[in-house]
Amino acid sequence: MTTYDFIVRNWSELMHLAWQHTVFVSIALAIAIATGVPLGVYLTFNRRLADTVLYLAGIMMTVPSVALFGLMIPILSVFGHGIGTVPAVIALVLYSQLPILRSTYAAIRSVDPAIIEAGLGNGMTRTQVLFKVQIPMSLGVIFAGVRVAVVMSIGIGAIAAYIGAGGLGQFIFNGITQTYDAMINAGAVAVSVMAILADFFFGRLERRLVSKGLRRD
């Protein structure tokens, strides 16, 4: 059976897994953005802490993703959530933290000191400089980090099937164990399409949110 035939015959199953995939990746990204961006901004005010946190986040990235999902099981089984969506979300949050954190931190820090001085010198408070100048100016770079995190999470999210979180990884793993190529291909293609669509969506969002004055065209 060709991959195409497989997809057609198992369409509802595919949609179900895609929905599962979307849900846990979205939850993970929402948490990662909601924590990573503010933390990245905060770190620009605390350089010493910044080094430590970025170092730890860097180390997190070096842990092989399969191992990270596996590590979640003993830790979270203490709370009765050893397998399923919860460990998958936590692992994805930890993974996507670094690109978001690092891009936010770097973007805020790279704002020209002269521009900050101009803001302060014209009577803005430090908070106004942050929210009206530094963050809007950094949005483009922050978005770049978020898009990396989105694409990466969708890809790594496939591994979550290993610990019972479901998602499109299900097709891939089942396909491997059954040496069923069409099934593997269907899972892989679906993950790629999802990643491309998500990246496209965030690209459009970026164009809407980032000022025209910052575009380089």
Add this chain to the structure above:
Amino acid sequence: MIELNHVTKIYPGAAQPAVDSVSLTVPEGEICVFIGPSGCGKTTLMRLINRLIPLTSGSISVNGQDIMSLDPIELRRHIGYAIQQVGLFPHMSVRDNIATVPKLLGWTKAKIDERVNELLGLVNLDAREFRDRYPRQLSGGQAQRIGVARAMAANPPIMLMDEPFGAIDPINREVLQDEFLRIQEKMKKTIIFVTHDINEAIKMGQRIALLNEGRLVQAGPPDTLLKRPANEFAKSFVGADRVLKRLNLLRVKDAMILNPVHCLDEDPSAKVLEQMINNDLAFLIVADRDLRLRGYVNQYDLRGHKGVVADVVRKLTLTVSPERNLKEALSQMLSYDLGILVAVDKEGRIQGMLNSTTLSALVGSTYDERGGHWGRITAAGRIL
């Protein structure tokens, strides 16, 4: 008015004060230039005034109020601030950049729009063309203009400008300086202008404060700084060509000999020649009865001539207005054989005369003397 009283700034851990007990008053409506080599404390001193950096000791008052008694944010909203790097917000349109302080002060949209258009006109940019542009779509000179417009947006009585034209090519800098002086003519703001360019300082300042190693070396009008530098540092800072720089500050009327020696066109040639020989004059200016310049004659022209001077007078086309600056006048004079320049008013009437001796007398050490017996040009009036 800005008053600095023993203002001192010592950065934590620094051995030397960045600003060392500077006292200075900037009268209302004047431009005071802070100048000195880099690291002299001029920018630090300026930033102390709007409390971007805290004072170590001494006091500063702005329009009679001690700045330490004011809220720093409020204070800065009422002091215009422009810097060399301009620091326009790249994500905001020109309109929003200029509107920075008005928005902070809570102006209505209509009032802001009106003010933005007015300011763009003031800095010579077409409002319709520029208000919706972003900083990246501006040239260096245009960005500087917007920077100055932003500093003036809420019409602050006081402005601090740190090398606002520093990053611009010399030709455009000239243009911006002239424009700014024209604006200041109307606005009469109290301005502190930081620069390291002595020519800019002389041009922009009614008053110059020369700083070195955190200390005030000399403060006073530009002419005083050039004429009587307080010490060796001041002398070397203003440059070996300080005499030429002074020419820029002075006008023809400050240097010219009033009522220079001349004859009338109706005078008989023979008599005029006799006087010229007696006074050892190689040539002589010729005027009519209303003292309008007719030209000049030399001894050769008059020798053996029987009529009146009018018949042999030579044209003297190179004249100058008494209002002209001396540097330009000198340049004209040097390009002309006679080595003199006659100053005439609009009707062509002789107002005075310049030659190299009068110039050096003015800018040199014998400043106070005028109209003596140097050279052949004297303030003798009509020769007959």
